[in-house]
Amino acid sequence: MNHIISLLVENHQGVLSRIAGLFSGRGYNLASITAGVTMDPEITRITLVCEGEDDVIDQIKKQLHKLIDIIKVIDLTDVPSLHRELALIKVKAKPDQRGEIFQVSDVFRAKVMDVSMDSMVLEVTGSPEKIDAFTSIIQPYHIQEIARSGLIAVERGKKQ
Amino acid sequence: MKISGAELFTQALKREGVKHLFGFPGGVVIPIFDVLFSEPEIRVILTRHEQGAVHAADGYARSTGRTGVCLVTSGPGATNTITGLATANFDAVPIVCFTGQVARKMIGNDAFQEADIVGISRPVTKHNYLVTDRKDLAKIIKQAFTLASSGKPGPVLVDLPVDILKEEGDSHYPESVTIRGYNPVTKGHPGQIKKTAHALGQARKPLFYVGGGIHISGAADIFRKIVEKTRVPVVSSLMGIGAFPSDHPKNLGMLGMHGTYAANMAVTHTDLLFAIGTRFDDRVTGDLSKFAPEARIIHIDIDPAAIARNVPVEIPIVGDARIILEQLYTLLKSPSIEDWLKQIVKWKEEHPLTFSQDGKRLAPEAVIKTISDVFPDAIISTEVGQNQMWAALYYNFHKPRTLLTSGGLGTMGYGFPAAIGAQIGNPDRTVIDIAGDGSIQMNIQELATAALNELPVIVAILNNGYLGMVRQWQELFFNRRYSSTCLQRGVNCPPNCDQKPGQVCPPYTPDFVKLAEAYRAIGMRVTRMEDVRPALKEAGKSKTKPVLIDFIVEREANVFPMVPAGVAINKMMFDKRAQE
Numbered sequence: 001m002n003h004i005i006s007l008l009v010e011n012h013q014g015v016l017s018r019i020a021g022l023f024s025g026r027g028y029n030l031a032s033i034t035a036g037v038t039m040d041p042e043i044t045r046i047t048l049v050c051e052g053e054d055d056v057i058d059q060i061k062k063q064l065h066k067l068i069d070i071i072k073v074i075d076l077t078d079v080p081s082l083h084r085e086l087a088l089i090k091v092k093a094k095p096d097q098r099g100e101i102f103q104v105s106d107v108f109r110a111k112v113m114d115v116s117m118d119s120m121v122l123e124v125t126g127s128p129e130k131i132d133a134f135t136s137i138i139q140p141y142h143i144q145e146i147a148r149s150g151l152i153a154v155e156r157g158k159k160q
Numbered sequence: 161m162k163i164s165g166a167e168l169f170t171q172a173l174k175r176e177g178v179k180h181l182f183g184f185p186g187g188v189v190i191p192i193f194d195v196l197f198s199e200p201e202i203r204v205i206l207t208r209h210e211q212g213a214v215h216a217a218d219g220y221a222r223s224t225g226r227t228g229v230c231l232v233t234s235g236p237g238a239t240n241t242i243t244g245l246a247t248a249n250f251d252a253v254p255i256v257c258f259t260g261q262v263a264r265k266m267i268g269n270d271a272f273q274e275a276d277i278v279g280i281s282r283p284v285t286k287h288n289y290l291v292t293d294r295k296d297l298a299k300i301i302k303q304a305f306t307l308a309s310s311g312k313p314g315p316v317l318v319d320l321p322v323d324i325l326k327e328e329g330d331s332h333y334p335e336s337v338t339i340r341g342y343n344p345v346t347k348g349h350p351g352q353i354k355k356t357a358h359a360l361g362q363a364r365k366p367l368f369y370v371g372g373g374i375h376i377s378g379a380a381d382i383f384r385k386i387v388e389k390t391r392v393p394v395v396s397s398l399m400g401i402g403a404f405p406s407d408h409p410k411n412l413g414m415l416g417m418h419g420t421y422a423a424n425m426a427v428t429h430t431d432l433l434f435a436i437g438t439r440f441d442d443r444v445t446g447d448l449s450k451f452a453p454e455a456r457i458i459h460i461d462i463d464p465a466a467i468a469r470n471v472p473v474e475i476p477i478v479g480d481a482r483i484i485l486e487q488l489y490t491l492l493k494s495p496s497i498e499d500w501l502k503q504i505v506k507w508k509e510e511h512p513l514t515f516s517q518d519g520k521r522l523a524p525e526a527v528i529k530t531i532s533d534v535f536p537d538a539i540i541s542t543e544v545g546q547n548q549m550w551a552a553l554y555y556n557f558h559k560p561r562t563l564l565t566s567g568g569l570g571t572m573g574y575g576f577p578a579a580i581g582a583q584i585g586n587p588d589r590t591v592i593d594i595a596g597d598g599s600i601q602m603n604i605q606e607l608a609t610a611a612l613n614e615l616p617v618i619v620a621i622l623n624n625g626y627l628g629m630v631r632q633w634q635e636l637f638f639n640r641r642y643s644s645t646c647l648q649r650g651v652n653c654p655p656n657c658d659q660k661p662g663q664v665c666p667p668y669t670p671d672f673v674k675l676a677e678a679y680r681a682i683g684m685r686v687t688r689m690e691d692v693r694p695a696l697k698e699a700g701k702s703k704t705k706p707v708l709i710d711f712i713v714e715r716e717a718n719v720f721p722m723v724p725a726g727v728a729i730n731k732m733m734f735d736k737r738a739q740e
Binding site: 009017018021025059063065067068072 | 286
């Protein structure tokens, strides 16, 4: 099962390679990794998506926690939280196909970022499943390039 | 006052109480060696190889409990430390290793003797640093010493660009540092400790299983009190040897692949396995599905990642072993375990440790038993392989921090430089490296270090002319095909040697006695049992010279008991000849 792990880490050089090295060195499965600075310029938030049985995920969290530059390890998998991924998709589009593509994009709330004589670039945001669904719908128009950001996540606010 | 980075480095070491620095110079660290040249408070031990420097720092650290420190140059100097760092990392040994680096503006340009040592050493250190700003130097050195010696100890590497060593800057060195991502837990959770006391009181067949964590945390005394209060028997991993006296009636000895019969049987039948500072290594557990199948497991370790990694643990306790055992002591009562203790005595009597002597060549086990008799209070280092297992089984260890051995990584060539470091740290103790003829050659160059520093380290080579442990596996599992394990094999030997060693073999190379003499050490060769004791006594008289003794032992002696890799640990093989 996929787990979403959010890390707060020191904004030091080499932190990403420490994390990537931990996964490759111990044979863990890393599906995606994203990094960006937080409000505190000394702290970076890294969001990982990794796969594994519960005991493996447990080891991954413990091993991450052992890295000195990691300040906090939060497993968001079973915590109410918001998950988003962004994708930029360039599709082949002759002028007569544009209308259909606009319509499909509307359904998925994708934005058209660029239009040229024979292609369009679409931006779609949402859960990985939504992006998967959108790409499969848009696939018949021939996807020329796709760039996905990897998942980012944040815990929801307390309800009470 | 402004001082150079190199001067700050030296000040920092003095503030950390460092008296000995194991090192090897090179271009980019000349500024530091220059400062050290006129620094009377820090003694530099110049090894002959950077790997030797790290192992020496490691032996110093394991035997004294103080952090070992080394200093090497960039590029090859730095990469030569990797095996030493990995050895220390596996066995949780506190080391701070300083490497030189090319100037900051050259980094990444493939400069002469440049290596990305922070990248290379990342998986084999507890943490590492590249200093990129002169103003961070003091803080990073302080952090390195803090990390190396606290929590689960380990090696920390600090990479020092040469221009930072030359740059003038602040001389301030901090008293302490905080690292917000690093807060090791030391005290045990009180609820877990209560549960533990209850579980132990309920058990009818309880067993302690101890590891290196007892040495590291200084828990040997409180552990002994607990054993004597509860009367629960003890088995030990290789790293745990010395944590509890080998000859204590409650000690069943080492468990695992070369564990004793009583230890392995006890683990297989215990109903409560109480593990302290150990990590259930595959050489200990064998087939995991048949390891301690009837037991509830309690596990104390300072490293949460070591708990429940290989076996399910019912009561985990994260923290420092000594502190937790002290918390636990008053809560413990002696459980009713009379039948269990009787069973254990039976197992001990069924298969005590035995070995055979063919009378022609020395039995290696007998050599070690004699070493134990002649030097009962020695610090023993070992190389890796048969020599290591025989030392673990036949030397009578009775104090913590007296067995220095590469348990996790299994590094051949560790023992001799480690013995040098131990002798530096313990000038009044006898330090003996129990070696094989294969392993000793991996860092034999350190004979010069030992000789010139007037260290009376004794090297006892158990010379069987083979890479003995691999040969043993070839004998038992590969139909006696001794591929690349005969150290006497020459270019004129038949392609498929007839497996009757010693008939027309080329002379052993090198001649260890002559080699010792070439290094101005004392060399002896012993071929008969009656000469073993006199030779050791003679060696013990040396006060300023290393002594190398070439014990010519039986060529095909095997380490028994033995459990083949991946098999349940109660399925032991014994020495058939000894039983006949």
